[in-house]
Amino acid sequence: MSKESPPPITTTNNSTSSAPEGTSTTDAKPPSSRKGVQFWLVFLSLCFAGFVAATDSTIIFTALPTISNELGGQAQYIWLGNAYVFSSTAIQPLYGQLANIFGRRYPMIVSVALFALGSGIAGRANTSAMFISGRLVQGLGAGGMVMLIDLIVCDLLPLRERSTYLGAVLGACAVGSLVGPVIGGAIVTRTTWRWAFWINLPICAVTLASMIPFLRLSWKRSPSWMHSLLRIDYLGNIIFIGSITSILIGLVQGGIVYPWGSWRTILPLVVGFVGWAVFFVQQNFCAEPTMPLRLFAHRTSAIVYPQDFVVSVLLEWAIYILPLYFQSQLSASALTSGLDILPINAFMIPTGAVAGAILTKTGRYKPLHWAGFGVLAISCGLLSTMSSSTSTVAWAWFEILAGIGIGLPLTTQLPAIQAVLPESDTAISTSTYSFVRSFGFVWGATIPSIVFNSRVNAMLDSVDDSNVRAAPANGGAYSFALSVKNLTGPTLEQTLYVYKEAMRIVWLVGLAFALVGFLLVFAEKHIDIRITLETEFGLEGAKETKESESAVGGRVIEC
Template identity: 75%
Template sequence: MTVSSAVEPPTAADSQQLAGTDSTSNKGVQFWLVFLGLCFAGFVAATDSTIIFTALPTIANDFGGQSQYVWLGNAYVFASTAIQPLYGQVSNIFGRRYPMLMSVALFALGSGIAGGANSTAMFISGRLVQGLGAGGMIMLIDLIVCDLLPLRERSTYLGTVLGACAVGSVLGPVIGGAIVTRSTWRWAFWINLPVCALTLAVMVPFLRISSRRSPSWVHSVSRIDYLGNTVFVGSITSILIGLVQGGVVYPWKSWQTILPIVLGFSQLSASALTSGLNILPINAFMIPSGAVAGAILTKTGRYKPLHWAGFGVLAISCGLFSTMSSSTSTIAWAWFEILAGIGIGLPLTTQLPAVQAVLSESDTAISTSTYSFVRSFGFVWGATIPSIVFNSRVDAMLGSITDTKVRAALAGGGAYSYALSVKDITDQTLQQTLEVYREAMRVVWFVGLAFALVGFLLVFAEKHVEMRVTLETEFGLKQAKPAEKQITNKSKEGA
């Protein structure tokens, strides 16, 4: 994908509005309000990505759409993943403000459609619109943070936004379970509307980002690489469809249902609320670890030690997870999760600044959109690879189960959907089945260990680059107008 560089030179007024060319030490009320809006957007996008976990079975049952279960759950993933690079290009052409506002508006519109859906097709359409909005929100949150702060400071603020996202991810399944239990599943989507309204209420007046202007609207539109984007989105969608259809061949329903099993936190028979609490140690330590890593990077400017530590601790946690069995105590696996949270958190907020250290500020949009896309795309692979390994290992061990009915239920990827029924098995068959699950999970954790070790070794190939402490960008916050400054000064005097 290419972007034409022919644009109208900035006027004198525009030059005066380019923010942060000297330093970013001045963070006024406008900065903090915009940053708060970004946190709201991250929270609502993360909550929606997990809230459907517990609501989806009820939704499929209401629509009689069990045969389309995989599409009900993954339409959102398709749209949000494939659209991110296009947002990066559009934000370079039209600036950050309008793509961000459009993303929040699309997300709200999709939430309303999905919540009010009276058919499977309408629900899937709503989820697609939601995904188009969420993809832009996810990418543009990181991009705007990078626009407002110099390279050395970015990881600290990215960690704060990550904290808002993590809180949303943790609360999502719990909120979804509570809504399904006490009310209609439709509120799982309608609940997004007031948060989106609050986000827009902050961003519309305060998210004023400078940008270079094209000579005309026609010129701006002509700079979009339509062919490249069409080919790219089409190819990525095809890959995603292939990955998700694998869940039909191996009927684990949808990739979201893999996570509680692969992570080993759902105990097979845990409720939605219990599952949310079981993964709390990871999220509780991932957020502070990311914040600490961001602070260290801001202070020292060195990211390689943080990446080594992160992948090293993650490898240790995967090794410990592989030792788990039905007799593993709660304290033990909670500590394994804590280590995993630390291992994930340390590189999570420091990878994007490391990528951008070797690039100029003009490449911020491209680097951010690419990083955001790879992260989302990797999440799909991170669910698919363990499922393939798990299913293969279960099939290989079916001979150790004497009960033919149980054996048939577990075959061909049925182990995922059968997990909740394991509690109904008794005596010798129960022990045989649990051993099959334990062994299959052990191999999955070995694969995770291998990936963590590869990451650890790749850090040796990273090049250390001094991180910039000043910001030179044409996409900073516009300076307040004289009238606004007078109002601000009067407010200060009155205080």
């Protein structure tokens, strides 16, 4: 077998057999599989978990100013908003290793419980330090939930079917992200901000009520708990979490707390990236690594992981920049600008579901990736042309194209990665995928912010009014966007021009990212998508049924 060959198709956990000569799994029909009540209850609980995690990641956008004022946390404003991001991003690879060692059930239940605990702490907080602590605990839970949701879906379904169900989970997450700011605004307006976090508790209770009795997955147990604990890559995780945290500190502080050229911004970034390099060296010598280098040994996985990063960057890019356009160029309020980005989610969700169905039917991911990045590049080019005179129909269609371009690769990248890896690497490949996605979201806000603010600073000389010229300078342009509508005469025209040109450059840089993703697809190698499920982590209740069904057909398939 060559290095580029896919893992063999197997029919049991203990033996392997190739597909019949002259056939291809790409052309083979996915086996029909009946899914019982246990499957659907577990799947529904995963959707609930995804919804609540996504809602909480965005609900704070509209509630944060009120929280900061009430807790006296103006000096810690950046940490109030980003503590959740820190802990949820850096912890995901560790969850992947824990899921391999202790099974999926216990890490998932602990993740939901941690998320509920953090919600209670944040909602009860009387000081900014207590609130930040609650958000850190929430993030530890959310990081595990986000990663394990994808992983459990992969455990329950053959590779060919996964993208369809991942699309459904994506829909739940997207709805949560969409309604989060609206719920936050409504809660802050009508009652105390604390309900923005307490509202998670009943949803978590319903999720746990479904998971505890029904989320029972098989797993290969270690001889003892001590043996299990010794399998954890403690050194690797310490290096990784420390390095990623250092990078995130630099990214979050840069341009807000300290200038990008300040040593206080540069030093954490340098330390973080050096530490990350040390982590990969350490992984090469670790007995059971957290992120083994074999994940990147095949050219398809080595290419699709960077594509995952690009898609995540551009998704956050659009969510970050479009409200700025609506507020500055079209005089929209904060709430209205949030509603104006609906076309992206409205088309990203069904497009992801359609892409998953196409992959399930055909087993081919490269055309979907090409189409996605191609449409995404076109949308970035069109978005760069927007100004205060752009019609509603025009910008809505530009957003629709962006949603389609993001949706096509979003649900088909993880199956493409796993097609070139054995099922035994499902947990670590999924945790790495989830980490890359979360890490991309951070860069998706950072890069356009740097480009936008630098262009605004370079063009402010064209604004005659000295007071107006000073307001958007040095990172103030984002918050000043809502005040642009109050300007009049030549000052308004000059300010609109500055914002329009700055955003034009931002979208052209985004176009470059989309084109990089498009070109990367050429390096992918097509691998037949497996149509059988071979895992040690299937539903316990379904095992006997599958064995008896398979025995009728003359073979036994264990999961």
